[in-house]
Amino acid sequence: MIGFSMxxxxxxxxQDYNYLLAMRNAGFSTVxxxxxxxxxxxxxxxxxxxxxxxxxxxxxxxxxxxxxxxGLQKLGIAIxxxxxxxxLHLTGLRIDDGVDFRLVAKLSKEMPxxxxxxxxxxxxxxxxxxxxxxxxxxxxxxxxxxxxETGLDADLLQRKNxxxxxxxxxxxxxxxxxxxxxxxxxxxxxxxxxxxDENPLAALLELRQFGCDRxxxxxxALRQETIASFTNYVKHGALTLHLEEPVPALxxxxxxxxxxxxxxxxxxxxxxxxxxFDTTPLSNIEPRPRGTITCDNRRxxxxxxxxxxxxxxxxxxEKVNVLGHIIxxxxxxxxxxxxxSKIVFELAEK
Numbered sequence: 001m002i003g004f005s006m007x008x009x010x011x012x013x014x015q016d017y018n019y020l021l022a023m024r025n026a027g028f029s030t031v032x033x034x035x036x037x038x039x040x041x042x043x044x045x046x047x048x049x050x051x052x053x054x055x056x057x058x059x060x061x062x063x064x065x066x067x068x069x070x071g072l073q074k075l076g077i078a079i080x081x082x083x084x085x086x087x088l089h090l091t092g093l094r095i096d097d098g099v100d101f102r103l104v105a106k107l108s109k110e111m112p113x114x115x116x117x118x119x120x121x122x123x124x125x126x127x128x129x130x131x132x133x134x135x136x137x138x139x140x141x142x143x144x145x146x147x148x149e150t151g152l153d154a155d156l157l158q159r160k161n162x163x164x165x166x167x168x169x170x171x172x173x174x175x176x177x178x179x180x181x182x183x184x185x186x187x188x189x190x191x192x193x194x195x196x197d198e199n200p201l202a203a204l205l206e207l208r209q210f211g212c213d214r215x216x217x218x219x220x221a222l223r224q225e226t227i228a229s230f231t232n233y234v235k236h237g238a239l240t241l242h243l244e245e246p247v248p249a250l251x252x253x254x255x256x257x258x259x260x261x262x263x264x265x266x267x268x269x270x271x272x273x274x275x276x277f278d279t280t281p282l283s284n285i286e287p288r289p290r291g292t293i294t295c296d297n298r299r300x301x302x303x304x305x306x307x308x309x310x311x312x313x314x315x316x317x318e319k320v321n322v323l324g325h326i327i328x329x330x331x332x333x334x335x336x337x338x339x340x341s342k343i344v345f346e347l348a349e350k
Contacts, residue, residue: 002204002234003030003064003216005189007182008048017055019221024059026227027234031056032094032216034066035075042075053089063089064114068096079103082110094141105131114141117164117171118152125167140164144174144189144218146182151193154210161211170213175203177219178226178329189218201229201239202332225349232344239333239341241309242348247293247324249276250345255307257341264312266337271295271307277323279304286322288314291331293323309334 004023006016020031033052035045049065056063065088069079077084080103085093092112095104105128107113115124117140128138142160145151161171175195176188188196195203200222204215222230229240238254253274258267281297288294288310296306299319309326311334326334327348337343 001030001214002028002230003032003062003214004028004222005032005177005182005216005218005220006052007033007220008035008045008052012048012051012055020055020059020061022224022227023222024061026231028061028230030062030064030091030214030216032064032066036066036068036071036096046075049088057089062091064092064094064112065090066094066096069099071096080106082107085111101127101133102131104128105133108134108137110137112137112139114139114172115169116140117142117160117169117173120164120169135168138169139214140169140171142171142173142191142212144191145193146185146187146189148185148187148196149193151190151196154192154194157192157212158210165211171211172214172216173207173210173212174216174218175200175207177217177222179219179223180221181219191218199329199332200226201233202330202336205336206332225346228346236344237342238344239337240344240346241326241330241333242346243293244325244327244348246347247345250293250323251347253344255343255345257337257339257343259339261339262311264310264314266309266311266334266343268307268309268343272303272305275305277305277307277321279321281318282321285316285318287316288320288322289325291326291328291334293325295321295323297321309337311335 006020053063072079077088079085079099092114094114101124104113115138120140142152142157157173164171173191174189176190178200181188190196190203200217207215232238232240256269258269277295279295279297281299290310290312292310294308294310296303297319298304
């Protein structure tokens, strides 16, 4: 499952609804919001939540809210009053620290609950079992970290995920958005520090490799170009690479990495069969930094027409013509191109 965030610090508009619709159409299934808004009037927050809940219901999106006992009290909701909690029309609750595990166990019998992955320990798991918690309704969610330099270390996250899985808990982590980052710091809302300025799709794929069952976009917006990349991946299983300069023959076609993966380059299976490029050797022999798209010229004999994308910096080669480059923001995607991966090229927006 992949999800995204929408916050209640402003009156919801048609632009917000259109974003929900675009993300739903891209394959996202769940919306995350927060009820920690102490500066706003409780009735305003509840009104905005009601509107968001209605939209999510209409679009068949789940809605999960970050809550605390004191935060709900400010909204006139008692966390131990199940009917009041249900009146919020939420799919599930992300429970903040400080809520008694006896109450967590009780609530887990009625609805999905997300616990703080970073703080859960063996004593907490023991308590939940003793209180009869429904573990089928429990998940462990890592926090996001707005302040730079405070995000988690990747090794720590992987170790914690392995421990949580042993205790029958699915895990979730956040990646930062790349548009309209949430204030007041506006430096992204990732779980891992290494992902603070990472390509969101590359970060999501890496979190899956690190044992995260679910991944959410922490910030309230993605660029349209990024949403399209998610659509290509979720709906069509294709990784999108954006071109710095036009290479029209690459666009509009599906390409695949070879099954026998090379260390230094992505080798596009269809290159030599399609033969879309002139294989005359060029007089201008260019170096091939990471992300360079190349075509082997006729000096490479039977390899002429082979198309490659460099995964590391390579020197100039008189047998290789440089066609173009992918944008810097997409370089992390190269690490996610595996055996047989499907690839599509798009011209980057200026």
